[in-house]
Amino acid sequence: MIRIRMVIRYDGTNYAGYQVQPNGNTIQAELEKALRKMHKGEQVKVVASGRTDARVHAVGQVIHFETPLHIPMANWKRALGSLLPDDIQVVSADQVSEEFHARYDAKGKEYRYYVHHAHEHDLFRRHYTHHVRAELDIVRMKEACSHLEGEHDFTSFCSPKTDIKGTKVRTIYKAEVTKEGNDIVFIFRGSGFLYNMVRILVGTLLEVGRNERKPEDVKRIIEAKNRNEAGKTAPPQGLFLWEVFY
Amino acid sequence: MIRIRMVIRYDGTNYAGYQVQPNGNTIQAELEKALRKMHKGEQVKVVASGRTDARVHAVGQVIHFETPLHIPMANWKRALGSLLPDDIQVVSADQVSEEFHARYDAKGKEYRYYVHHAHEHDLFRRHYTHHVRAELDIVRMKEACSHLEGEHDFTSFCSPKTDIKGTKVRTIYKAEVTKEGNDIVFIFRGSGFLYNMVRILVGTLLEVGRNERKPEDVKRIIEAKNRNEAGKTAPPQGLFLWEVFY
Numbered sequence: 001m002i003r004i005r006m007v008i009r010y011d012g013t014n015y016a017g018y019q020v021q022p023n024g025n026t027i028q029a030e031l032e033k034a035l036r037k038m039h040k041g042e043q044v045k046v047v048a049s050g051r052t053d054a055r056v057h058a059v060g061q062v063i064h065f066e067t068p069l070h071i072p073m074a075n076w077k078r079a080l081g082s083l084l085p086d087d088i089q090v091v092s093a094d095q096v097s098e099e100f101h102a103r104y105d106a107k108g109k110e111y112r113y114y115v116h117h118a119h120e121h122d123l124f125r126r127h128y129t130h131h132v133r134a135e136l137d138i139v140r141m142k143e144a145c146s147h148l149e150g151e152h153d154f155t156s157f158c159s160p161k162t163d164i165k166g167t168k169v170r171t172i173y174k175a176e177v178t179k180e181g182n183d184i185v186f187i188f189r190g191s192g193f194l195y196n197m198v199r200i201l202v203g204t205l206l207e208v209g210r211n212e213r214k215p216e217d218v219k220r221i222i223e224a225k226n227r228n229e230a231g232k233t234a235p236p237q238g239l240f241l242w243e244v245f246y
Numbered sequence: 247m248i249r250i251r252m253v254i255r256y257d258g259t260n261y262a263g264y265q266v267q268p269n270g271n272t273i274q275a276e277l278e279k280a281l282r283k284m285h286k287g288e289q290v291k292v293v294a295s296g297r298t299d300a301r302v303h304a305v306g307q308v309i310h311f312e313t314p315l316h317i318p319m320a321n322w323k324r325a326l327g328s329l330l331p332d333d334i335q336v337v338s339a340d341q342v343s344e345e346f347h348a349r350y351d352a353k354g355k356e357y358r359y360y361v362h363h364a365h366e367h368d369l370f371r372r373h374y375t376h377h378v379r380a381e382l383d384i385v386r387m388k389e390a391c392s393h394l395e396g397e398h399d400f401t402s403f404c405s406p407k408t409d410i411k412g413t414k415v416r417t418i419y420k421a422e423v424t425k426e427g428n429d430i431v432f433i434f435r436g437s438g439f440l441y442n443m444v445r446i447l448v449g450t451l452l453e454v455g456r457n458e459r460k461p462e463d464v465k466r467i468i469e470a471k472n473r474n475e476a477g478k479t480a481p482p483q484g485l486f487l488w489e490v491f492y
Contacts (some may be wrong), residue, residue, distance in 0.1 A: 009369055011369050011370055057370070087369065123256070216365070221254075
């Protein structure tokens with residue numbers, strides 16, 4: 001058996017999320033179905049760096065699995081890719097040691113969130129951006145971001161639906177807001193992210209940008225350790241799992 | 247009764263085309279369904295500048311219809327827009343004279359065709375571009391374009407499935423190829439376009455770009471007045487009805 005690590009990219013629009021669940025199509029189910037075809041009906045268990053929610057996208061999700069197949073590594077990308085639907089792509093495939101684990105070995109992740117900031121929504125990017133028409137003060141959002149960086153208990157930015165029982169302390173290495181044409185892009189790099197954390201961060205930052213909160217309120221929200229103190233959860237379609245670091 | 251002219255925009259991905267047909271969802275059917283709701287169940291006939299095929303998009307399709315409703319013009323866009331699915335948008339609405347006709351009065355149209363020219367397809371734009379991996383010589387395609395401009399009988403660039411019985415003489419005012427990042431964009435402005443004409447033009451130009459035909463072959467193809475002489479029909483998803491001129 002050899003262990004393979006793959007970087008995959010997907011359009012989450014038509015999926016109930018990454019992880020296999022009783023109802024709804026998932027990315028994991030599609031990957032395992034394609035691998036089963038390659039393995040003559042044998043089940044191949046796929047492990048990812050983490051889940052993504054329904055309608056959330058990935059440009060750099062990382063998975064691993066084990067296989068007894070003797071396929072040259074250079075052919076894996078095309079072999080599996082040709083069996084996947086056109087909204088899931090294999091970016092790269094590499095053989096890794098038997099100790100490599102896509103989830104446990106992840107040292108951090110980068111997420112990006114795209115807001116289309118214009119009077120009208122861009123019809124052709126409606127599945128990949130969150131449309132905001134209101135005025136947004138970028139300087140205020142940048143200041144709020146600076147209060148997010150560092151090691152904090154992010155309980156206030158975690159959905160109560162989480163199944164995490166341990167610590168909610170995480171480190172955000174970088175929290176950034178930039179403008180790309182009509183888009184406002186939020187970039188978060190951190191040691192790890194809690195359930196819905198990036199979407200709650202973005203929802204809160206947008207409230208700061210709309211002058212509904214002060215940038216320094218973010219400090220108070222973190223200290224409160226109470227989900228009700230933070231802003232609304234931003235919708236899923238603007239969110240991209242950008243990169244996983246090992 | 248007043249006559250209203252609207253500019254509409256749509257993502258054709260999930261439609262069987264513009265025009266109502268027995269099987270499959272169409273843009274016209276969605277427009278008429280939304281208008282019927284506004285008119286308490288009364289049928290409102292919508293006339294467009296012309297059809298678009300399944301999976302073809304529009305950023306500037308023009309329609310007209312008549313209504314007995316007394317709604318301020320400024321409210322029409324939102325009133326109809328709120329009843330349409332999220333892949334059809336109203337860009338503008340204006341009252342026009344009773345003589346205005348979206349199809350008969352159209353003096354010309356502009357179409358654009360987007361080719362994503364890269365080793366890998368952009369997953370998030372797969373419904374809005376045609377992916378071409380092969381090398382393409384833009385200079386050759388530009389030269390071929392110059393032979394398309396002017397008044398010609400475009401029989402060779404018309405699908406035999408057309409229901410046009412009259413002349414196939416049309417004037418192309420502008421045929422252009424430009425590069426926008428990793429995209430190659432074909433722009434055609436003309437007095438009118440035959441069935442599948444833009445897609446056959448693009449398919450033929452791509453063959454010139456791949457060195458499978460010479461730029462000056464285009465002259466011979468036009469003269470042949472035979473669909474078999476032209477190139478393949480490029481796929482629908484890269485095509486946008488960009489503007490209609492009156």
